[in-house]
Amino acid sequence: MGRFFGLLIWALTAISVIVLLRGVGAAPEAISQAGRDIDSQFYLTLAITGVVFVIAQGLLGWFIWQYREGREGTVTYIHGNNKIEVGGGVVIGVVFVALALLGQKAWAALHLAGETEDALHVEVTGQQFAWNIRYPGKDGVLGETAPQFVETVNPIGISPRDPAGKDDVMSINKLVVPVNRPVQLNLKSLDVLHDFFMPALRIKQDTVPGLSIPLRFKAEKTGTYDVACAELCGQGHYSMKATLEVMEPAQFEAWLAESAPSEE
């Protein structure tokens, strides 16, 4: 029994390692520096925890194999060993806390660095179950919104009285950004919590009604990428899907001009 069980622990450890390695590179290609930084922090963590995992399970399997009832020799009567306990605790503590501190670099770059000047501002408003994306028009200013103006053709309630809103560009479930230019999303919600998750950028952020939360990124590769909702928002949560389209700047300007509301 002891031998079988010890071997089983080793086998399960090996299977786990193989299955987890299958996840390496499973995420879509990272298309930003921040995304690559998060990836390297992830893989560093995977390597460290992988070593701890194999050592701990290896010892467990070995002791189970070795110290079964009926083996030769006597039971070691011992109540502990401070050196091993304190030493093990300190090593684990130092490694894990160092990891936590190192991980703050990517976090700080994303969330603690201030606004960049030439950033493109885009407003993203979640609602059950769609993403309303809004760009300021030529005037560079977004129009005011208010609940009483919400209707099917005006999902976020842009005020008809505010001239700044006349040229705002609306896009549903499609976020278009120029490549290699900093973008600041201002995330909002009309109704419940949602979460704007862009796997290719490795970032997500809840949208919270009542707040406007900035989320900054710079996409470095053109293409079309999936955006998912990552906060439970009701029965249509799984279908609250958008796309991120990263374009050459000229193409982006053209798209923006094309999508502008016709002048009345």
Added chain:
Amino acid sequence: MSEATAHHDAHAAPTGFVRRYLFSMDHKVIGIQYWILALVAVFIGMALSFLMRLQIAYPDTPFAFLEALFPKGAEGGQLTPEFYLSMVTMHGTIMVFFVLTTAPQGGFGNWGLPIQIGARDMAFPFLNMMSFWVTFLAFVAIIIALFFAGGAPLGGWTGYPPLSALGPEAGPGQGWGMTWWIISIALFCVASLIGSLNFIVTTLVLRCKGMTLMRMPLTCWGWFTTAILSLLSFPVLLGAGVLLLLDRHAGTSFFLPSNLVVGGKPVDHSGGSPILFQHLFWFFGHPEVYIAILPGMGAVSQIIATCARKPIFGYRAMVYAIFAIGGLGFFVWGHHMFISGMNPYTAVAFSVLTLTIGVPSAVKTINWLGTIWGGKIRFNTPMLFSLGFVSVFVSGGLGGIFLGQSSVDLFLHDTYFVVGHFHLTMGVSAIFGIFAGTYYWFPKMFGRMMHEGMGKAHFFISLIGVYLIFIPMHTIGMGGAPRRYYDSTSFKYLEDIISMNSMITWAAFITIGAQAIFVVNLIWTMLAGKKASDNPWEATTLEWICATPPVHLNFDEDPVVHHGPYEYSVPGAEKDYIMQTDPPSAVPAGTPAQH
């Protein structure tokens, strides 16, 4: 502390079925009642998980039996999205509250704490009875929520507002089903609060003569620390639940900000904060995961020492580690909220504090390994589940090192990586602790030995099964698959990785099926199991000097304790274990002192 005797003259052995088995004040009966409740709950929870897995692996395949079972929820043989989400919610809620909080603490804690410290009952037997019956009412309320017309709630086990606060306008499952869900949680909080007070007072006041704190079995330390965590965290959840109810039904706006537009209509609320609820919820929620796991850690420590025939390695370190885990647990709730929109500077503190929990967890793991090192392990079923606990706890715990880092969590939050992580740590570890406890104490609780062959089959299938279910979930999460998803097949970036889902579902199918072995074992044992001797595992703690099963008030005369709880294989001693009540002379002169 002999006031135990005086105190208990007040409650003589009751006669009659109702007073004896239903509204009983005997801690052992109450413990068994909690245990049975958890057993019923775990099978409901598991059945729901199977339906979810079916949907995840085969989103496009209709199953005729689903339509037969749920004409509305599975029209045409396919689950509706709202039905799927209500199962996620019910499965999570039932498992966390009515299994993991009920069996380890309410069940085994009630049954075992008084006996193991040499008391005749809990300090407040009437409160004890009340806390069970309030828990039972909470269970009734959750079942009502499940069957309520208008839809079972679908806010997840976390029930975040605004979704949970808005009422039926916010979609299916947000009507009375959600209200009953909140009522259930609130009742559960009240019950746990009452129970925890009782545990704390009992531990501090009713220990028998010689039972110093540092002679308590680690099980008692687990239950005691858990009770302190419950006392400090459940009231916060209760407050959050009551405020949520008021927002729903009394027009308040604690969690609802202004300018909401739901279903195209403006909502008349203003001034509240949805994030406030998350702070309250997780201030409870993180300690809750330790409430689920600490009693299991205690039981597993106990069983590992007993079955390895060795003193526990580092008793004091184990006690300090339990306290450190419990204490730190109150300062890390923000790791559930890195992406919530809270101040990004706080994330730095929460992140570092979270990873320091690795230290006491490592100490515990080292000490479990140290305990079996150099022992002579008896591989009976309780020991198998205990060693399985250690393995699974390590596997699951390491996932926390990823999720505790705010930067890495930006990608992994709310993906299947999280689902894999918490199932292994909180879910499976705690369940293995419950099974270990069941196989270990069953002989004393009911007087019969459970069948070893069936126990071993149950264990090995379950161990292999949980690895095959929950490790691949981490992998899918590494690919970025979001959780609480009815269907992920429309995402291009997931095409490849979600092919693992059918394997997971098959593993779940087999693992869930294997739990039938446990049920058969229970029934078989009750009917035909071998009669248990008084101390079948040759253990040292006080429950094993009692009659089998123990009589009302546990002991014929008050026990007096002379030894620590883990005196196994003392060199030169007559037997390889020394009961806590054996005379001091049982330990040969010259043996190194225990601590």
